[in-house]
Amino acid sequence: MTAAPSATALLSSVFGFPSFRPGQEEIVRAVLAGQNALAIMPTGGGKSLCFQLPALCREGVTVVISPLIALMRDQVRALREAGVEAGALTSGNTDAETEEVFAALDEGRMKLLYMAPERLASGATLGLLRRIGTSAIAVDEAHCVSQWGHDFRPDYLRIGDLRRALDVPLAAFTATADEETRAEIVTRLFDGHPPEIFLRGFDRPNIHLAFAAKDKPREQILRFADARRGQSGIVYCGTRAKTETLAQALREAAHAACHYHGGMDPEERREVEARFQREDGLIVVATVAFGMGIDKPDIRWVAHADLPKSIESYYQEIGRGGRDGAPAETLTLYGPDDIRYRRTQIDEGLAPPERKAADHGRLNALLGLAEATACRRQRLLAYFGETAAPCGNCDLCDTPPEVFDATEPVRKALSA
Ligand code: ADP
Ligand code: MG
Ligand code: ZN
Numbered sequence: 001m002t003a004a005p006s007a008t009a010l011l012s013s014v015f016g017f018p019s020f021r022p023g024q025e026e027i028v029r030a031v032l033a034g035q036n037a038l039a040i041m042p043t044g045g046g047k048s049l050c051f052q053l054p055a056l057c058r059e060g061v062t063v064v065i066s067p068l069i070a071l072m073r074d075q076v077r078a079l080r081e082a083g084v085e086a087g088a089l090t091s092g093n094t095d096a097e098t099e100e101v102f103a104a105l106d107e108g109r110m111k112l113l114y115m116a117p118e119r120l121a122s123g124a125t126l127g128l129l130r131r132i133g134t135s136a137i138a139v140d141e142a143h144c145v146s147q148w149g150h151d152f153r154p155d156y157l158r159i160g161d162l163r164r165a166l167d168v169p170l171a172a173f174t175a176t177a178d179e180e181t182r183a184e185i186v187t188r189l190f191d192g193h194p195p196e197i198f199l200r201g202f203d204r205p206n207i208h209l210a211f212a213a214k215d216k217p218r219e220q221i222l223r224f225a226d227a228r229r230g231q232s233g234i235v236y237c238g239t240r241a242k243t244e245t246l247a248q249a250l251r252e253a254a255h256a257a258c259h260y261h262g263g264m265d266p267e268e269r270r271e272v273e274a275r276f277q278r279e280d281g282l283i284v285v286a287t288v289a290f291g292m293g294i295d296k297p298d299i300r301w302v303a304h305a306d307l308p309k310s311i312e313s314y315y316q317e318i319g320r321g322g323r324d325g326a327p328a329e330t331l332t333l334y335g336p337d338d339i340r341y342r343r344t345q346i347d348e349g350l351a352p353p354e355r356k357a358a359d360h361g362r363l364n365a366l367l368g369l370a371e372a373t374a375c376r377r378q379r380l381l382a383y384f385g386e387t388a389a390p391c392g393n394c395d396l397c398d399t400p401p402e403v404f405d406a407t408e409p410v411r412k413a414l415s416a
Contacts (some may be wrong), residue, residue, distance in 0.1 A: 007057060010056055014082050014083065014084060015082060021045060023045065026198060030198070031051060031169070032054045035195070036193070037195050038182070038185055038186065039197075040175070042175050043320060044204075047173040048075055051064065051138035052079065052112060054171075061110050061112070061132050061133055063113050063134050064112055064138045064140060065120075065159055066115075069090045084111055084112065085111045086112040087113060087114070088114035089101055090114070101113070121158065136168050136169050137162065137169070139189060141174060142156075145157060145184065148358075160189050170189060172189050172190075175316060175319070176316070182199075202384045207330060210331050211395065212332070213335060221250075221303055232276070232279075232280060232283070232300055232301075233302065233321075234285075234286060234301075234303070237306055240263050240287055246259075256283065257283040258275070258283075261287040277294075277296055285305075299323070299328065303330065305333055306333065306338050307366065310359065312362060314366050318332075339367065365383055377390075377394050
């Protein structure tokens with residue numbers, strides 16, 4: 001028997017990283033020890049490594065459930081380039097690719113097998129996973145199991161049964177931090193038995209935070225983009241139609257810009273994703289459909305032409321900026337119409353009353369952030385359970401608002 005190479009040695013020899021990022025080491029250690037784990041880490045925090053590295057140290061195959069073919073392909077490609085036996089079984093495979101995966105499995109070479117959740121619907125999958133010696137399960141983007149989130153994937157609900165049937169450790173990963181989603185993940189993936197939970201490091205200190213009252217939104221966004229000409233950015237909009245008109249306006253102002261939303265052909269969407277990845281200085285004007293699959297480290301700015309629907313969405317969306325650690329800037333516009341629109345969206349949705357109450361709470365938390373009078377980051381982090389000093393990298397730290405004492409005029413008005 002050969003001793004498993006140490007995790008730290010593999011970190012540099014296989015992945016080429018000199019050290020762990022904040023939070024990674026503890027998670028890797030727990031996963032290596034075969035503990036059930038739920039790791040919540042910001043986008044770009046380096047979650048993949050936390051299941052990939054332990055998979056290399058363990059006998060047998062680690063099965064990775066991931067929601068998007070594009071994400072799986074990227075990871076498999078990167079792993080293969082690093083000399084790791086990894087493969088994916090997805091509906092996007094060619095026959096040759098699938099055959100290659102099965103060959104590697106039959107020969108016992110495979111270390112990481114990526115699989116779309118839809119596969120779990122087939123009765124044959126459990127037999128396959130048993131036969132190949134599955135020794136652990138990793139669930140990427142675990143918030144997809146949450147029925148109330150906008151990334152809900154019904155087939156994620158099958159993962160709990162899979163874990164029970166295989167009786168192997170499961171590690172779940174997500175960037176979605178709120179208490180409720182966390183509880184839902186624990187219930188659905190771990191039968192309610194709390195796994196070891198890792199939750200830390202939410203701060204993205206390189207991202208500058210700013211809000212502005214919506215006045216002339218088109219001009220405001222154009223001005224923001226003009227000041228960042230040539231840098232890659234995203235503008236999030238509340239509606240599909242607006243992504244198209246705003247992209248047009250940006251092009252008329254001589255920016256490289258295109259729109260992106262869920263109503264476009266998959267082909268068209270892939271094209272925009274690929275262009276954004278490849279080009280420098282492209283602006284994508286998008287709905288929230290532009291999200292999970294983006295893995296571009298040097299997005300220099302993120303603007304919201306409309307208020308996001310919750311503080312979690314806000315955090316996730318601005319978190320796409322500055323993943324390389326270099327400065328990134330954000331601007332979120334909001335006005336009374338946004339607030340009405342978001343409230344109506346919740347009220348007219350199909351969610352049960354307690355869910356609607358929670359959604360209003362998340363929206364209100366974002367409004368609180370928008371209307372804050374002191375450091376926004378402090379407030380944002382406090383929402384996620386972290387305490388911090390004033391950040392020095394938000395609009396309110398840059399220019400503290402003049403506090404207007406309304407007591408005297410109000411008293412006068414009332415006594416008049
Ligand atoms: P997440 O899934 O948490 O959003 P990823 O796993 O995609 O993040 O990792 C984000 C980026 O960080 C990737 O480019 C990855 O190569 C890099 N990365 C991960 N771990 C480390 C590390 N220890 N040192 C340097 N870079 C790392
Ligand atoms: Mg990831
Ligand atoms: Zn601040």
